[in-house]
Amino acid sequence: GEDVEQSLFLSVREGDSSVINCTYTDSSSTYLYWYKQEPGAGLQLLTYIFSNMDMKQDQRLTVLLNKKDKHLSLRIADTQTGDSAIYFCADYSSASKIIFGSGTRLSIRP
Amino acid sequence: EPEVTQTPSHQVTQMGQEVILRCVPISNHLYFYWYRQILGQKVEFLVSFYNNEISEKSEIFDDQFSVERPDGSNFTLKIRSTKLEDSAMYFCASNPLTPSTGNHLSGANVLTFGAGSRLTVL
Numbered sequence: 001g002e003d004v005e006q007s008l009f010l011s012v013r014e015g016d017s018s019v020i021n022c023t024y025t026d027s028s029s030t031y032l033y034w035y036k037q038e039p040g041a042g043l044q045l046l047t048y049i050f051s052n053m054d055m056k057q058d059q060r061l062t063v064l065l066n067k068k069d070k071h072l073s074l075r076i077a078d079t080q081t082g083d084s085a086i087y088f089c090a091d092y093s094s095a096s097k098i099i100f101g102s103g104t105r106l107s108i109r110p
Numbered sequence: 111e112p113e114v115t116q117t118p119s120h121q122v123t124q125m126g127q128e129v130i131l132r133c134v135p136i137s138n139h140l141y142f143y144w145y146r147q148i149l150g151q152k153v154e155f156l157v158s159f160y161n162n163e164i165s166e167k168s169e170i171f172d173d174q175f176s177v178e179r180p181d182g183s184n185f186t187l188k189i190r191s192t193k194l195e196d197s198a199m200y201f202c203a204s205n206p207l208t209p210s211t212g213n214h215l216s217g218a219n220v221l222t223f224g225a226g227s228r229l230t231v232l
Contacts, residue, residue, distance in 0.1 A: 033220070042201060043153065043223040088153060090221075096165035098143070098221060102152035 002026040004091050004101035011107045018076040020104045022089030025070065031092040032065060034074045037103065038085045046074070046087070081108050112136040116202050116224035123192055123231055131187045131227045133202030141165070141205035142185045143221065144177065146198040153201070159185065160207075192231045199226045 004024045012018045024032070033048040049056045049063045049072070056063045062075040076083055086103040115134040123129050135142050144156040158165040159177055176188045185204075189196055203221040 031220075035223075042225040043203075045220055045222070048220060094166075096141070096158045096160065097155055099155060100145070100153040 002091060002093065002097075002099050004089055004099050006087075006089055006101040006104045008102065009105050009107070011109060012079050013109045014079060014081060016079055018074075018079045018083065018106055020074045020076075020087050020089075020106065022072040022074075022101055023070055024072065024089070024091045024099075024101075026091050026093045026099070027070075028093045029091050030094075032063075032072050033090040033092065033098075034061075034063065035088040035090060035100075036085045037088065043088065076106075079106075079108055084108050112222075114202055114204055114222050114224035116200075116227050118227055119225065120228045121230070123229070125194060125231055126191055128188065128190050129192060129229060131189075131200050131202075131229070133185045133187070133224055134183050135185055135202070135204030136206070136222060137183070138206060139204035139222075140207045142179070143203040143205070144187045145201045145203065145223075146170070147201065147226075148195075148198045156187075156200075189229070192229075194231050197229055197231045199228050201226045 002025055006022050030051050031048050034046040035043040036046045037043050047058050047061050047063055049065050054065055060077045064073045086105050088103045089101040090098050092098045117132045142159045145153050147153045155168050157167040157171045157177055174190050178186050202224045205221050
């Protein structure tokens with residue numbers, strides 16, 4: 001079945017850029033999402049990209065999609081302590097099922 | 111801003127008991143979902159629901175689980191005969207799935223999640 005894979009941890013220095021990577025297996029993905037989960041909270045949509053796009057930029061966030069390699073990345077510029085959270089990649093191929101990765105825990109070093 | 115509401119926020123139950131988790135999706139949304147997240151693990155798809163029936167379910171969603179939309183606003187997840195391993199955070203989500211406007215950046219097909227219901231089975 002479909003799968004979404006992410007590395008579990010990422011540590012960056014405050015002010016640096018963070019790059020969180022995701023790979024997926026579904027060839028019929030139409031949307032790919034990034035959700036953020038802060039401690040004890042639910043899932044908050046950060047951004048998404050439609051599958052016919054290569055890149056989407058939204059303020060400090062840049063999403064890159066390599067559809068050939070089925071690779072998605074989220075770049076956070078000028079990472080701040082408030083960016084500490086778990087970031088989930090999610091694959092939407094049909095409305096009936098959206099698959100999430102295991103999440104990447106981003107920690108920020110002073 | 112419209113939101114998905116879940117109750118209770120935390121439920122503690124004894125093994126073998128039945129629990130019902132409730133969700134009020136966003137009112138004009140058409141697709142509803144339940145996901146669960148065991149502590150520290152990935153967010154797992156359980157079931158999706160559309161037009162008053164299950165659209166798709168995962169292998170986790172066995173006969174122990176059922177969903178219902180008993181009225182025009184609530185969407186419930188029932189877990190019968192709870193087990194220790196059912197302890198998790200359960201998230202409800204809804205999706206507007208509006209008719210295509212030709213604008214793929216319209217925000218359609220974006221899941222909005224509730225804050226979750228934490229289930230603890232003792």
